[in-house]
Amino acid sequence: MRITVTVDGTQYTDDVEPRLLLVHYLRDRLGKVGTVVGCDTSNCGACTVLLDDRSVKSCSMLAVQADGHSVTTVEGLTTNGSLHPVQEAFREKHALQCGFCTPGMIMATIDLLSENSDPSDEDVRHGLEGNLCRCTGYQNIVAAARDAAQRLRENPAATQEV
Template sequence: MRITVGVDGTRYTDEVEPRMLLVHYLRERLGKTGTVVGCDTSNCGACTVHLDGHSVKSCSVLAVQADGCEVTTVEGLARDGRMHPVQQAFHDNHALQCGFCTPGMIMQAIDLLADDPDPDDHAVRHGLEGNLCRCTGYQNIVRAVRDAASKMAPGAGPAAEQVSDSAITAREASHTGGGS
């Protein structure tokens, strides 16, 4: 089947097998290896990407289902050589150990913050519960998400301006009736 999909701001048209998973399309065809293959059963969340502004586990989505959609991977978050505020917060708060879950955690955290820009610890834990960290770095991950939220708050400075990420932009458009 022929699909056309936008990935990290670039449009791709490819022939894919109907059964090809989005995670394999991103990694094998497009070289987006930041999208990690974890469990292949949608249990771990390591493969989380944004599909039209909402987080999805790309091991549970067929590439053909992304036809006509916009996909953002962890590689597509940085702008002008600067990390996305959530990426920076994960770095600043040492919210990783082995790093395997980190891309999925970051993508899910951005989606969480689009829905709840000022979550408490409980809300962060609840919002990330579908993503697993085998190194048990949850304390630092929660701290990083809360730190990112504070830096992304209106009037928080340059980091707040960078939050033109596709997840938030698409979510705002859908809430105002101009969505995809």
């Protein structure tokens, strides 16, 4: 099947097998290896990307389902060498240890903050359900999400179009 999808601002037209998962299309065809293959069962959330600005688990979506849509990966967040405010907050708040879950956590956080610009700790924990971290205990992830929310409220211009 032929698909046309915009990934990180660049349009691609490719022939794909109907059963090809979006995560494998992104990684194997487009080289977007920041989108991590974790569990292949949609349990861990490491493969989370934004599809038309909403978080989706790319291991549970076929590439053909992205036809005509826009996908943003963690690589697509950096603009002119500057990190997205959520990436910056994750870095500064040490919201990672091994880093395996980080791309998915960042993408899910961006979606969460697009709906709730001032989340409580509980809101963040609820909003990131379905994204697992086996290293951090989540406290620094929650702190990073809240810090990113504050950054975005204080400087809305810092938000790039995702």
